[in-house]
Amino acid sequence: MRLPGSQLMLIKCKMYCKYYLNLHLAGCVCKNYGTIINRGVKITMKTFLLRATIFLGIVSSVFAADLDTARIDELTGLKGKMNEKEGVYKVTFPRNDVKVVVDGWTMPPFMGLGTWAAFTATQNGAMVMGDTVLFEDEVNAAMSAALDNGLNVTALHNHFFFDRPKVYFMHIEGEDAVDKLAGAVRKVYDAIKQIRAASPQPRDSFGAKALPEKSSINAAPLNEIFGTQGESKDGMVKFTFGRPAKMQGVTLGNNMGVNTWAAFAGSDDNAIVDGDFAVTEDELQPVLRSLLKDKINIVAIHQHMTHEEPRIMFFHYWGRGVAKDLAQAVKGGFLVGGLLELSSPLQN
Numbered sequence: 001m002r003l004p005g006s007q008l009m010l011i012k013c014k015m016y017c018k019y020y021l022n023l024h025l026a027g028c029v030c031k032n033y034g035t036i037i038n039r040g041v042k043i044t045m046k047t048f049l050l051r052a053t054i055f056l057g058i059v060s061s062v063f064a065a066d067l068d069t070a071r072i073d074e075l076t077g078l079k080g081k082m083n084e085k086e087g088v089y090k091v092t093f094p095r096n097d098v099k100v101v102v103d104g105w106t107m108p109p110f111m112g113l114g115t116w117a118a119f120t121a122t123q124n125g126a127m128v129m130g131d132t133v134l135f136e137d138e139v140n141a142a143m144s145a146a147l148d149n150g151l152n153v154t155a156l157h158n159h160f161f162f163d164r165p166k167v168y169f170m171h172i173e174g175e176d177a178v179d180k181l182a183g184a185v186r187k188v189y190d191a192i193k194q195i196r197a198a199s200p201q202p203r204d205s206f207g208a209k210a211l212p213e214k215s216s217i218n219a220a221p222l223n224e225i226f227g228t229q230g231e232s233k234d235g236m237v238k239f240t241f242g243r244p245a246k247m248q249g250v251t252l253g254n255n256m257g258v259n260t261w262a263a264f265a266g267s268d269d270n271a272i273v274d275g276d277f278a279v280t281e282d283e284l285q286p287v288l289r290s291l292l293k294d295k296i297n298i299v300a301i302h303q304h305m306t307h308e309e310p311r312i313m314f315f316h317y318w319g320r321g322v323a324k325d326l327a328q329a330v331k332g333g334f335l336v337g338g339l340l341e342l343s344s345p346l347q348n
Helices: 005-026 045-065 069-076 136-148 178-198 219-226 281-293 323-337
Strands: 027-029 035-038 041-044 081-083 088-094 114-122 125-135 152-157 167-176 231-233 236-242 245-247 250-252 259-267 270-280 297-302 312-321
Touching: 069 088, 069 178, 114 178, 125 136, 125 178, 136 152, 136 167, 136 178, 136 281, 136 297, 152 281, 167 178, 219 236, 219 323, 259 323, 270 281, 270 323, 281 297, 281 312, 281 323, 312 323
Parallel strands: none
Antiparallel strands: 027 035, 035 041, 081 088, 088 114, 114 125, 125 167, 152 167, 152 297, 231 236, 236 259, 245 250, 259 270, 270 312, 297 312
């Protein structure tokens, strides 16, 4: 009876691992790391490393062989290429449907306007990582498609200055069965195509009606929603909530920039909210989903610090609508992310 590919792969890996571990356990590295003494036989470190490299190559090829590349091509609608050495199958396509000018120069897609998704086999199926080239009016549709189909969105940022139209790059990651991952990637790409089919050239605004020249936000209902007194200025209202973190052994908080904030302008029935969420890696995906569900646009995902504990991700957002509805949407992000206890004084 023929074993399924994944089971056969595991059996092969176990066999090769057993060989490698026997070799490793039989030897010990000398203090000068120059030789390995293996039951009285000297084996040079060069030979040992060569065998280890061969072993890793075998394992990589075993995993790669279990990756159904034809299925990836079928589901993504693209023809990929296998890197045998790394055991990675990669599909790509250039964003040549819209002319991009950077600093006055028409940029060929080869110079950094290529969307890609790379697949590698794992014990539980596969992992995908990718970078998706997007224009401003495509970002939130593509992000929603990724999150709705089981992918994680790990970054959203720009690569250029003075680019027209503005170009953004959305990084994705996922671990699941290869069919599910490839199908999810296709959903992201289809969402982009739908946007461009409706409007061949990227739009230059969200399309909402103009805001009043003078803001007149009533702070009272927003204070009630957030459970604290907001800062008011010229008819605008802003709320800021800090959370604890450490960097280089120093305790950080609200005033050092580890905070979530929301600022409201316009009128009560025609308002904008913009702000920044400070979340851990585990909180990022559910909070993104929550805000997108409530029609809040995500405009950037990145880091503000290095070597902080816990690691904090920051994402920036922008929403239009009724001020109270926008406030409830932002508070919903707190609820879903479990941030209420960390970001006092919000209350349920």
